[in-house]
Amino acid sequence: xxxxxxxxxxxxxxxxxxxxxxxASHAQAKNDEATFYQWPSSxxxxxxxxxxxxxxxxxxxxxxxxxxxxxxVKVYLSDASTLVKLTPKARFDQGAVxxxxxxxxxxxQLGNNLANKQQIVQLAAQKEMALAGFKDxxxxxxxxxxxxxxxxxxxxxxxxxxxxxxIVHVKDKNSAFKLNVTAPLEIKKQFQPQLTIKAELTNKxxxxxxxxxxxxxxxxxxxxxxxxxxxxxxxxxxxxxxxxKGLYQVELNVSVKHLANKIxxxxxxxxxxxxxxxxxxxxxxxxxxxxxxxxxxxxxxSIDQEGRFAVKAxxxxxxxxxxxxxxxxxxxxxxxxxxxNLTMPFKVSGLTKGPYSLSNIILTDQTRMMVLPHADTSKxxxxxxxxx
Amino acid sequence: xxxxxxxxxxxxxxxxxxxxxxxxxxxxxGTGKQTDARNDYWTSEFIDxxxxxxxxxxxxxxxxxxxxxxxxxxxxSGCLAQGLTDFISAQGITELKLITHSNGGNIVRWILSNxxxxxxxxxxxxxxxxxxxxxxxxxGTPLADAAVAGNTFETSLGWLLGYGSDAxxxxxxxxxxxxxxxxxxxxxxxxxxxxxxESVVGSDVDSAIWDGDSYCGGYQYQVALEVTQNWLDSCSDxxxxxxxxxxxxxxxxxxxxxSNGSEPFSHHQxxxxxxxxxxxxxxxx
Numbered sequence: 001x002x003x004x005x006x007x008x009x010x011x012x013x014x015x016x017x018x019x020x021x022x023x024a025s026h027a028q029a030k031n032d033e034a035t036f037y038q039w040p041s042s043x044x045x046x047x048x049x050x051x052x053x054x055x056x057x058x059x060x061x062x063x064x065x066x067x068x069x070x071x072x073v074k075v076y077l078s079d080a081s082t083l084v085k086l087t088p089k090a091r092f093d094q095g096a097v098x099x100x101x102x103x104x105x106x107x108x109q110l111g112n113n114l115a116n117k118q119q120i121v122q123l124a125a126q127k128e129m130a131l132a133g134f135k136d137x138x139x140x141x142x143x144x145x146x147x148x149x150x151x152x153x154x155x156x157x158x159x160x161x162x163x164x165x166x167i168v169h170v171k172d173k174n175s176a177f178k179l180n181v182t183a184p185l186e187i188k189k190q191f192q193p194q195l196t197i198k199a200e201l202t203n204k205x206x207x208x209x210x211x212x213x214x215x216x217x218x219x220x221x222x223x224x225x226x227x228x229x230x231x232x233x234x235x236x237x238x239x240x241x242x243x244x245k246g247l248y249q250v251e252l253n254v255s256v257k258h259l260a261n262k263i264x265x266x267x268x269x270x271x272x273x274x275x276x277x278x279x280x281x282x283x284x285x286x287x288x289x290x291x292x293x294x295x296x297x298x299x300x301x302s303i304d305q306e307g308r309f310a311v312k313a314x315x316x317x318x319x320x321x322x323x324x325x326x327x328x329x330x331x332x333x334x335x336x337x338x339x340x341n342l343t344m345p346f347k348v349s350g351l352t353k354g355p356y357s358l359s360n361i362i363l364t365d366q367t368r369m370m371v372l373p374h375a376d377t378s379k380x381x382x383x384x385x386x387x388x
Numbered sequence: 389x390x391x392x393x394x395x396x397x398x399x400x401x402x403x404x405x406x407x408x409x410x411x412x413x414x415x416x417x418g419t420g421k422q423t424d425a426r427n428d429y430w431t432s433e434f435i436d437x438x439x440x441x442x443x444x445x446x447x448x449x450x451x452x453x454x455x456x457x458x459x460x461x462x463x464x465s466g467c468l469a470q471g472l473t474d475f476i477s478a479q480g481i482t483e484l485k486l487i488t489h490s491n492g493g494n495i496v497r498w499i500l501s502n503x504x505x506x507x508x509x510x511x512x513x514x515x516x517x518x519x520x521x522x523x524x525x526x527x528g529t530p531l532a533d534a535a536v537a538g539n540t541f542e543t544s545l546g547w548l549l550g551y552g553s554d555a556x557x558x559x560x561x562x563x564x565x566x567x568x569x570x571x572x573x574x575x576x577x578x579x580x581x582x583x584x585x586e587s588v589v590g591s592d593v594d595s596a597i598w599d600g601d602s603y604c605g606g607y608q609y610q611v612a613l614e615v616t617q618n619w620l621d622s623c624s625d626x627x628x629x630x631x632x633x634x635x636x637x638x639x640x641x642x643x644x645x646x647s648n649g650s651e652p653f654s655h656h657q658x659x660x661x662x663x664x665x666x667x668x669x670x671x672x673x
Contacts, residue, residue, distance in 0.1 A: 037503035037510045043579050050569065055562055083618055085534065124615040140615065169534065171619065185566060246458070246557055247566060268533075270562050310504050333504035366505055369460070371570055 034334035038347060042314050042326040044360060051186055057179040057267035059171040060253065063089060066100065066160030072153040075110070076255075076262040077146040079172035083123070084110070084154070088137040089165040100164035102126055102137045109155040112147045119144045150260045170264070178202045179254055179265035189241065189275040195232045195250060197269060204263055206256040213253070216268070218246035225250065238273045242368030247272055274370045278303040278336070280311065280363050286341075287356045297344040297358060299332075306337040307367030311344070314360045317352040326359070327352050333366060412481035413439060413448040413673060414472060418490025418525075418659075419555045421454040429489075434661045438487065441670035449475040455491055458554045459498040459567075460505070468495055469508040476515055484515040485673050489659045490627070491555060493524030493587070494564070494572070497636060500581050501573040513582070520640065520672060521587045522665075523625055523658040526575065527632030528564030530619050532556050561632075574636035585637030588665075590625030591644065592652035593617050601651050604662035613654045627655035640672070 064073050075084065086108070088100035105125040121142040146152070154168065183197040199211075213225040213232060218240050225232050232250060240248065247270035255264045281300040289295045299311050310333035319325050332342045363372045415438075417429040426435055430450065439448045453467035475481060488496050496519055503509050557563060568575045574585055595602050595610035602610045613626025623630035630642065644650040647663040658665065 033507060035504040035507045035510065037513070040582055053562070053565060053569075123618065124612075140618070142618065171534075173618075185569070243566070243570070244458075244460070246554070247563055268560075268562065270560075270566055272566075331504045366502075369571070 034332050034342065036330065036332045036345060038328055038330040042329040044314070044326075051184045052182055053185055055181045055183070055267055055269060057181075057265045058173060058175050058177075059169065060264040060266040061167055061169040062253075062264075062266075063165055064168055065162060066156075066164040066166070067162035069154070069156040069166060070160055070162075072155040073168060074151040075154045075168060075170055076151050076264045077143060077170065077172060078148060078177050078258075078261070078263055079175040080144070080146050080148065081174065082143045082146045083140060083171040083173065084143060085138050085140045085167075085169040085171075087167045087169065089167050098164075099137070100166060101160065103139050103156065103166070104158065105139050105141065107157045108139070108141060109157060110141070110143060110152050111155075112150055112152045148261060151262065176203055177258075177263045177265070179252075179267050181252065181267055181269055183250070183269040184271060186272050186274050189238070189273050191237060193234045193238055193273065195234070195269075195271065197230050197232065197250070197252075199230060199252060199254070201254060201256065201263065201265065204256055204258065206254055210256045211252060211254050214251050216249045216251060218248060227252070241273055241275050241277070242365060242370040243272045244367065244369040272370065274372070275304075276372060277305040277307060277365045277368065277370070278309050278363060278372060280361060282358075282361070285358060287354075287358075289354065289356070293348055295327075295346040295348055295356060297346060297356075298341045299344065299358075299361075300339070300341050301336060301363070302339045303336050306335070307365055308333055308335045309342075310364040310366050311342050312360075312362045312364070313344070313358040315344075315346045315348070315356060316359050317348075317354055317356045319352060325352060327356075329360075333364075335367075410480060410482035411443055411447065411485065412475060412479055412483070413442055413485045413487065414475060415448070415450045416468065416486055416488040416492035416496060417451065417453075417455065418488075418492050419455050419559070421456050422452045425452050426450040430659055431661065434659065434666055437661055437666035438669045438673070441673040447479050447481065451492075455495060456553075456555045458558050459491075459495045460502075460571075461554070464555075465495050465498050466506065469499060469506055469512060472512050472515075473508050476511070481515060483517050484512070486516060486519040487522065487669060487673075488519060488524060489522045490655070491525050491559060493519070493521035493526060493585075493636070494558075494567075496521070497526070497572045497574055497581065497585070500583065500585070501571065516583050518583060518673070519581075519585045519637075520669060521585060521637065523590050523628055523633055523653070523655055524587050524636065525559050525564070525628055525632055526568070526587070526634075526636035527629070528559045528561035529628050529632060530561060531616055531627060532559040533561055534619055564632075568635070572636070576635075581637060586640040587633050587637060588640055588653070588658060589630050589633040589642040590628070590653035590655060590658050591623050591630050591642050593624075593626040593654040594652060601649065601663070605654070605657045605660040609656040610654055613656060625653060625655040625658065641668075 086103055090099045110120050121144055123140045123142045126137055126139050179201050181197055181199045187193055187195055208228055211227040213227045215223050215225050249268045249270050251268045253266050255262055279302050281302060284300045286298040301309055310331055312331040314329045315327045316324060317327050327348050328346050330344050330346055332344045334342055365372055415430055415435060417425045422429055426432055439445045451468055451471045454463040457464040459465055486496055499509050500513055503513050573579045574581045593610055593613040595614045617624055617626045621629045643653040646668055651663040
């Protein structure tokens with residue numbers, strides 16, 4: 001009896017847990033429900049998307065081996081006070097992770113052949129860096145009176161495993177040499193995609209041969225690229241659409257001679273790839289008013305790929321003295337597996353009248369996180385009075 | 389007559405009590421996966437002091453989510469949405485105030501800016517009246533860029549950014565710019581958030597061994613943040629530039645203008661009972 005009661009209790013508990021889990025599952029995945037939201041007041045939803053962004057770099061990083069660090073690695077400092085961070089870089093080999101041995105600050109040597117005495121101000125050993133949050137084994141040093149006229153040599157005195165890898169990260173905070181890049185935030189999906197960027201180094205010219213580039217996918221895969229006067233051709237189609245898994249990045253490394261030294265800069269430029277996964281048939285938008293404070297707008301959406309799509313728009317009409325006005329801004333979203341009408345039930349105050357139209361229409365692919373190209377206005381519709 | 393007056397007074401008190409009791413406060417942590425944020429992230433001392441500012445000091449919740457993920461991830465904003473929904477429902481909250489720290493501010497802005505992304509969002513948005521973002525990483529941080537540039541196995545800035553690489557990647561300066569421009573409200577040139585979103589900005593790190601103020605929150609953290617400050621602008625809290633902290637919404641105040649002794653809040657101290665921060669928040673909510 002007792003056992004049977006216990007089993008029943010466990011069964012009930014399990015059922016309740018299952019129900020709870022089901023209810024707590026991703027609320028975005030309720031395929032048959034639309035989510036609607038109307039802002040308290042209308043606002044301009046048209047932000048003419050800026051598709052260019054400017055970036056600046058005063059730093060560079062490079063991967064070196066333990067053998068190279070023991071022998072001495074040239075580092076190129078272009079600021080009298082420079083930060084250098086050394087980080088062990090883990091490697092993956094046949095499914096296993098190998099982390100290089102940690103570095104001791106007092107084993108670092110940084111010198112050059114010049115008369116000026118550049119000084120290493122020991123900044124932080126691994127323990128301090130770990131407390132600062134760099135728990136990846138980094139150590140950091142600051143260089144005062146850095147040599148600008150010739151490269152310095154960074155050396156690690158204690159023997160390291162030859163194949164182990166380390167990242168040398170040099171930051172010239174106040175350097176006169178900054179790499180400035182302007183690049184698009186989005187490129188359209190195509191068979192042979194291309195990215196066009198504008199890259200300039202202040203106070204220095206550079207050519208194609210001074211630049212190396214690689215593409216880093218949102219999933220961390222990396223492939224070398226060719227840079228030609230700001231044009232970067234990707235040899236293959238890009239796989240990821242939108243920003244949902246992160247951004248693509250082009251990493252540019254510029255290395256150009258400067259007197260007996262070099263100026264080196266690394267910069268990463270993020271972007272996404274977009275495609276027209278859905279579109280709005282703006283000529284078929286239907287607006288119905290019941291003259292009781294509710295205006296239903298039906299927006300037909302045609303899809304190329306299934307996903308959750310959102311339509312945001314501002315309902316426009318006329319004031320009682322015939323001035324065109326923005327009435328309300330709202331958004332509706334729903335998972336679509338086929339073409340469908342999305343309904344926007346605008347609540348209005350009644351101090352406006354038709355003809356109504358939609359303006360500043362924005363269509364978004366929420367599944368992939370892309371704002372889609374669209375026509376941003378509909379034609380004016382005379383309201384259909386319906387007693388409903 | 390006396391009975392009528394007494395009944396009226398009781399009724400009025402009850403109505404007042406009901407009205408005030410509907411204000412709730414949620415504490416929302418920064419990057420990292422939390423299971424006991426009350427003790428591990430904020431400290432009970434801080435929370436128990438701040439919540440005294442509520443009409444009913446028991447109407448509060450401390451969120452525990454996985455903010456090592458991208459802000460739109462179900463385990464990040466989805467978990468936050470569920471936590472707030474449960475709190476609103478359980479306590480009958482009609483007016484919700486939020487206190488966030490660091491990346492928590494971005495996840496709140498994700499919800500406020502994308503009302504139809506999740507069916508739980510509209511109700512939450514309608515209830516949120518006021519967000520106080522302590523040292524929010526609204527504009528990202530160069531330290532995230534430094535960590536990801538390394539591309540190491542543990543792309544981690546520890547307690548600052550957490551071990552989850554997605555949250556670290558998202559907080560790179562250029563990435564936050566992208567998300568601010570296309571997916572988030574509240575920054576320059578973008579629509580405003582429809583409820584108050586105000587930040588508290590930390591502008592410096594004090595770690596003098598002889599200065600007792602450097603020990604508030606833990607001296608070792610102050611030393612560490614002085615190190616990371618080398619990667620940042622002179623106006624920074626050791627993790628975030630002031631410009632990043634003030635990028636979204638409005639600035640309520642920058643630390644020294646209101647703190648006890650005009651002390652700065654390092655990124656660690658801005659979630660601690662340091663220099664009167666708790667009483668400032670208590671009075672603000």
